[in-house]
Amino acid sequence: MGPPSAGAGEHAGYLEGVVAAAHLAASGTTSPADVVELVGRQIGDILDLDACTFDPGASQRDRPRLEAGGGITWRGRAVDVGRDGLPTLDVIELPVTSAGVDRGRYLLTSTSKVRRPDPERRQVAVTLAGQAGAALSGVP
Numbered sequence: 001m002g003p004p005s006a007g008a009g010e011h012a013g014y015l016e017g018v019v020a021a022a023h024l025a026a027s028g029t030t031s032p033a034d035v036v037e038l039v040g041r042q043i044g045d046i047l048d049l050d051a052c053t054f055d056p057g058a059s060q061r062d063r064p065r066l067e068a069g070g071g072i073t074w075r076g077r078a079v080d081v082g083r084d085g086l087p088t089l090d091v092i093e094l095p096v097t098s099a100g101v102d103r104g105r106y107l108l109t110s111t112s113k114v115r116r117p118d119p120e121r122r123q124v125a126v127t128l129a130g131q132a133g134a135a136l137s138g139v140p
Contacts, residue, residue: 035135036096040106043094043125047086047117049110054096054132056104064092066108070122081122085114094125098133106132 020038036054044052059065064074064087072079074087086092092108106129117125 030135032135032138036132039128039132042128043106043108046121046124046128047108047110048115049108050112051107051109053107053109054104055107058102059093059095059105063090066092066094066122066126068126070119070126072122081116082118085116086110088114094129096129096133096136098130098137101137103133103136 020042040052040054043049062075064072064079066072072081072087072092079087086108088111092110094106094108096103096105
């Protein structure tokens with residue numbers, strides 16, 4: 001049996017990030033603000049973003065949005081990330097929810113170059129945002 005592929009290493013790295021965020025959110029010893037910050041850094045790394053910041057405010061529906069399934073929509077239309085890359089003309093909103101309650105959103109900035117994160121990376125980002133939502137709601 002040969003060495004693991006680079007893809008397998010990346011997959012393991014994604015899972016480690018999700019597990020670390022889940023442990024922090026569930027521990028009760030880490031402040032919600034620290035969990036939100038860590039998750040933001042992980043999302044930024046996974047999607048290779050210029051910036052990823054948390055905003056507790058309400059979503060703006062005219063912005064691009066990273067949806068729960070990992071797809072991106074903008075003004076009611078699906079964005080073909082594989083072909084066109086992440087939108088660069090505005091920040092992309094990644095909603096942060098817990099138990100159906102909006103807790104805020106991450107604002108994803110991808111303006112310096114065209115980025116085409118695969119669906120798995122986008123789904124990991126959504127999962128991580130869910131961990132931030134759990135931390136903000138106090139639910140492990």
